[in-house]
Amino acid sequence: MTPQGMNVLVLGGTQFVGRHIVEALLSAGHRVAVFTRGRTPDELPETVERLHGDRNGGGEGLTALADRTWDACVDVSGYTPRQVRASAEALRGSVGRYVFVSTVSVYAEQGRHPIREDDPRFPPAAEDVTAVTGETYGPLKVTCEDIVGEVYGERATLLRPQIVAGSYDPTGRYTYWVDRVAQGGRFLAPGDGSDSVQVIDARDLAQFTVMVLEGDVPGVFNLAGPRLEWRKFVDVVGKATGADAEPVWVDAATLEAQGIGWNELPIYVPANGEQGGLMDVSNERARAAGLTLTDPLTTARDTRAWSAGSPQKGFLTPEREAAVLAGRG
Template identity: 25%
Template sequence: MNILILGGTRFFGKKLVDLCIQNGHKVTILTRGQSGNPFGTHVKQLVVNRNDRDALEQALANTTWDIVYDNICYSPNEAQAICEILKGKTKKLVFTSTLSTYEVDGKIKKEEDFDPYQYQIRMGHQEEFSYGEGKRQAEAVLFKEASFPVVAVRFPIVMGEDDYTRRLHFHVEHILQNQPITLPNIDAKMSYITDGEAAEFLYFAGVTPIEGPYNATASGAISLKDLIALIEEASGQRAKISFIGGDEESQSPYGVPADWYMSNAKAEKAGFTFSQLEDWLPKLVATLVKQLQ
């Protein structure tokens, strides 16, 4: 297949490119060029700022694609532009969305809990919305306006050794350095997925005939209390936890007021088998502890 990936030079996007190459597809990546090209001659690279509508349209002129993956769309304006530019140019778009499309209300989230087909569109740029609202608006535009099939893959927090956001690293480093961690609710459960499994599901979403929104998460959820305990066990050190106040540097990037996790039943019914969170999270924690000690 002829595949275009917007983004793709780091974290799970990089692993998606690797998967596509390994499966014999012809891959083009479209990036701003800030992370270089880690794939060499195995891919073609288009260096474009996707927010420059004219430059994006020019870069994609006279092209057609079997699948387009958009890992870097954060607003309705960006979604509308890609719908218009790719009209008649692709057989499918796979959009990287998020758990943040759902409210944090303590209930396990299913796809129908956010319906982009009925959501009122409010156009605007990325900076005009919160991360979650930007993704909700982008989904609404894609599903209502795209002339091609769309899959929106809703990921929870993605974990991995190469996570450039360093959110799990934050907790490991604070515990190792005896620094405080501030949490609003230590009993709140969350769901996670590895960067490798995220890439595998994106690939699956592209090459199988599914459409619509899909939650993609490892099976199971874990409380922040139990996640902290895994780090304590692996490091032999106790965490300093605070529940009120705390400066900005102590605020946990995983801090949520209530349970916030998803069901993956729809995706599993479509034929994808997810890992069990408990099978890999302790190993990942132990690896990071060893690296950062």
């Protein structure tokens, strides 16, 4: 495989992580084709080849990929074994390396500190499971990883990103905090400031993906960014947005008593909780392989520059926040 001018197929590619990967590949001088259902907005450059189909339809949904070859494939949209089995087997003889974007949610012991690539995963979900829920998401990704490894062997690379931050993010999880601090004033800050925040900038994930393809690198890699205490994270976001904002720390017990959890305070995970290790993910293997990390200040600043002009998903409402803060005096 030549490091420059590769032909790369991206399964997905028009949204968030996939879009960043496509943009990074183009910037590195590679040619890109994306395979999507064609149902979501597409703002990719005209130089990207569009192929349409649906992996949920099995082999029949992949006819657009027939009689074609690529140097590599990046799968950012495989969530169920049915989808991944179809594409992995259909492309077995058509691509060189198959890079599967998985998740740190595959790890079964999420209270470990830190979480490393060789830690136990959840038992794999059955291949006929198609419902993606909070409970099935991790086990489904385990099965998908196993399928890619089975079909491609040393030609497989598994990427396990943590929460991804940056522009184009439809989840709004990281963006919520950047936008809330940017509003200024007193705001609810979870815990006592000593818990950890750890995300991966989407651009770092994308650049690592390009590096893996160019170097034909096999293996399994956690992709996690710098680990900050919440008090440091809040300070960084404040500097990035230039806002006059005052954190009011509300301990985990009070939040639980108020019924406020992840769905209202995204990316907050108590360090000593059952999932505390998800904010302590080792990136040592990936960094040794070439992962570089964007400074958290830059991630926050650039995310805000994008989010300021883009409608965002809501989490903790102003009314709920005010009620909790009123009880804090």
